[in-house]
Amino acid sequence: MPLLKPKSFALAIATAAILFCLNAISSPLSQPAAAHQVEISNEVGGTLHIEPDDNPRAGEEVLAWVALTRRGGETIQLAECDCQLTVYTQPRQPDSEPILSPTLSAVASEGYQGIPGADITFPTVGLYTLAISGNPKQADDFSPFELAFDVTVAAGQSQSESSAESAAVPPSAEITDPDTSAPETVASDAIEAPDTVTDDEVSDAGQWPILILLLGGVVIGAISFLAIRQR
Structure with a gap:
């Protein structure tokens, strides 16, 4: 060679x-934002998107919408569907009750018109299931469906700031003996709060x-x- x-x-x-x-x-x-989730039930497909980047944070209101399509790719608008949106904490059990049932409204986004969407505020950090179910308002327009999407909720900015402030403030000392003249030394005052990353x-x-x-x-x-x- x-x-x-x-x-x-x-x-x-x-x-x-x-x-x-x-x-x-x-x-x-x-790290790139998570892609839209797609689920299929019977003849209906749904694409979930949570504004703006599919990364909701606890305590912060976000707009979540689901682009529903029937066989052939035609969009199912909210006006054509008796739809219901519910939010569950994970793990979801068959008898679990939803923690949220947001009111749906027609949303226009990313080229879709009149699709179901709602404002949602996830209460805490963790894993959730966002479920949407529906029946056609016009008989035989499409099959009844139920779609379930997994949602991961991160810590919100307000929660991060509260945690940092709580860590920075040392616990106050309780005086158990009011007759004691010598001041007590609180060991916790000398402990510095850990840095928040x-x-x-x-x-x-x-x-x-x-x-x-x-x-x-x-x-x-x-x-x-x-x-x-x-x-």
Whole structure:
């Protein structure tokens, strides 16, 4: 097998470095938002989207809508469906009662018109089931259906701030003996609250390896390019 000439070898290294940089640039530095969920029941399909990025947070109101389609891809509007939306905590049991039953309204979004949607505020962090069921208002328009979607709810900003404030404030000391003249030393006052790691800090930490690799690729490409020109 013939060996590559120094100039050809340097050119190959430069090309590989450039391709690596392009791939690193095209890759997102942050975790992409979750894709819309799709479920099918009988002849009806449903696509769930929670505005704006399918990542609801506890205590924060979000708009959730379901694009319903019948066989053939035609949209089922809320005006054509007796639909009901319910929210359950997981694990959902057959006899579980919904914690929320939001009122549906017609929503226009992402090219859909008149699809069912509702404003929802998930109370706490955790896993939920968002279920939508419906019957046609016009007989034989489509089959009755029930679609269930899994939803993961993260901590809201207000909850994160409350947790940080609670951790920063030490518990107050209770005086049990009012006749004691010497002040008591509260050990908890000397304990500093642990630092709260925010999502931005975690995201920044995860970006450093990518940035280091990107910088290394640029340096290798530049050195190889200079070597080619000198030859």
